[in-house]
Amino acid sequence: MIYNTLTRRKEEFRPLAGDTVRMYVCGVTVYDLSHAGHARSAIVFDVIRRYLAYRGYQVRFVKNFTDVDDKIIRRANEEGVPPSLVSERNIEEYHADMAAIGVAPADEEPKATEHVPRMIQLIQRLVAKGVAYAVDGDVFFEIRKFPGYGKLSGKKLEDLVAGARVEVDERKRDPLDFALWKASKPGEPAWESPWGPGRPGWHVECSAMSMQYLGETFDIHGGGEDLIFPHHENEIAQSEGATGRPFARFWIHNGLANLGAQKMSKSLGNTLTIKDLARRHDPEALRLYLLGTHYRNPLDFAEARIDEAGRALERFRALLEAADRLASRGTPAPGSDDGLLGTVGSLRERFQAAMDDDFNAPQAIAALFEMASVLHAYRDALERDERPVGPFLLGVNELLTLGHVLGLFQKPVEPAGPPREVAERIEALVRARDGARARRDWRRADALRSEIAALGAITEDTPHGTRWKWTPR
RNA sequence: GGCGGCGUAGCCAAGUGGUUAAGGCGGAGGUCUGCAAAACCUCUAUUCAGCGGUUCGAAUCCGCUCGCCGCCUCCA
Incomplete structure (x- = not known):
């Protein structure tokens, strides 16, 4: 049974085709380092993938990188470097972060910039069907032409219009119409298209890439619950609008990790990056902590819980x-x-x-x-x-x-030990203490134990001899 | 304003109509040990924010009240 956001119910899960499960998860926009919330999402879907595999399914898992968008461009301008440098750097960091927290790479990790022709094809299909329209080099999706719009998020069009606080682009036929293609301004990354030079809108990349790797209908689409609207809603509109077929069958959304309890950091956003977390804590403890809350529930991130x-x-x-x-x-x-x-x-x-x-x-x-x-x-x-x-x-x-x-116990059981010389000293002290204990010279034994502790190790006496554990401070 | 969610022991957190309300951390006592450490055993919520209601029966369903949060705008 899997809870499906689309139906708001738990449903029996059966893949579309035999034993193969095809799943797509929205990855990150690589304009900055990834944080605790990304870690939670990544670990949740890593576990879902592992469990499905454990249950005997062949899982084909795709997770994308959004490597072209406003924030990347802005960051690049601030740094005075090309956008590709910002995105490539953060993709590397992302891979390192995932490795650090034991998240296995996806089978495919497509980048938006490498799939632009696919996106253009998809947009052309939508224009040809009359559900998208071009204005001055931009192309918009016309949501009024897609009857199911709002089915994932449970939103009614009237409510959305009423509450809309978006600045309205009067070239749109409806305020909720969204960009499939954006004409590029000078200095921005651009690709040639039938509508002139431009770059893809955010939502269209996931539709194009998921369908390219997994087919027009696939089993699972996942992401954080903050993506339900508008991102996933728009993906459905674009994909089903183009193909006339159901897009993803199951929609899985993880709850957000909020840092509410953690007061926002002094200067900029909170600094709970995966890098910091991995440095300060045992990554498996982080995983155990994150998995201790059901994936759909919100999580108040607290570092003390990781140590527990x-x-x-x-x-x-x-x-x-x-x-x-x-x-x-x-x-x-x-x-x-x-x-x-x-x-x-x-x-x-x-x-x-x-x-x-x-x-x-x-x-x-x-x-x-x-x-x-x-x-x-x-x-x-x-x-x-x-x-x-x-x-x-x-x-x-x-x-x-x-x-x-669950992705636990991945590391070799051998914990990090002390430097060799220290280990040898500890060994010597342990032997000396065993000798003292054999002579029932408890005072001497206890003194030696204190010395061992001072070196950073704890002794454990067992029927089969004394062991020691390295417990660095 | 619209939509949705949450409030369970000192802390974290499952459970969502019916035997004793999972589990972890912490705490108390015990076993083991020369003493410890580790581990194990026992205990640690007559009660599930509050008040009403439905029901033979509710933490679980319904209503109201209080408190907290998310989405509606880029976001995992």
Whole structure:
């Protein structure tokens, strides 16, 4: 079941063609660095894509870059560089940001500037059908000619006109008509067209590129809920106006991350860029935090919550590390698992049921936490040699698999360690402390523990020896 | 003004007509430990902004009130 903005209901999801899911998500306009809200959207659709793949679908995923628009041009003028430099730089930054937060690249990441001929074709089709008109080198879409206008956003034309605060271009036949093609002013990027030199309007790029890569009708179109109107509404009008066929079947919109609680920064906009977040926090903690709120709900972004999520992550990581260590100690061996795998199996079903119900990641994560609990309990018994190791390894593997579906546990379990010399010193101190402990010289042992702590590590004594963890301040 | 959403424990956050209201963080107690750490166990909302109503039964449906937010303009 997926909530479809178009129908305002959860609907059973079936792809149009067999096992292939074709999905398009509106990417970013690359005039600046991406921020927390972009991260949320990217992670939400990354998880949707991963889950569909986990469910056995072949997902064809397209995410665009808007690399020509007013803001890019303005930024370029401010910096005194060509617009392409601004957009290329920010596309690189975007790729780096996505890699940093574990978002996999889309199968196709088309740029608007590389698809202008397609857009011109689409506009020509609309003009030929009589639903678009050219004035002085601009081309507008005539919304009154598209009966379904407003069906996605639930807006009535009369209300829109009444409340319109847009400055009205009197060349438009209706104030709501929107630009498909803009005649370019001197110094702006321009492409030749039947209407003279110009550049595409914002909305038309997504229609042209989505249909080029996915066909005239495809399964899922996504984006932030701020895009519902007018962007997505206009995409529907253009696409269906041209093809006469349904455009996207399911519309998925993520709730916005507002920084309301976070007072807007001193000078310019708030500085919660992905770059800053990735530098200050564990990216997986960020992901766990963001997925802890259902994707359609608004999220009040708070950095302290990311650190909380980081503490919760430790419980998973301890398990993965334990499995790594224990893997060498035995293979799946017969013996009672005390119901472990049965419990793990039913938790996996809960995970799936949650994700099947409109990608309820918070509930899916709850199942994962419970899975971690039973695995840890089993591990406790195992460390006392009361249980075979096989079931534990299988259970952790299940946890790992489901975590991957949410894009968690992507990094190697090896956490960043201290520099070699420090590690060697710590090792030496740990050995010395073990010696002291063997002599039951507690005072000496505690003194050594303090020294180890001063170097930035915490000791953990177990039945199988002392371990230490690097916990840099 | 129009359209839409939200208000659940100290904090974050699921649940949207019917067994004990998920889960996380924090907190309290316990087990383990030389002491710790980590982990595990138990506890931490007789109650879901407030007031009415519908119903055998409501956090979940309806109405009103209070508070907060989004979109209607570029925006993930």
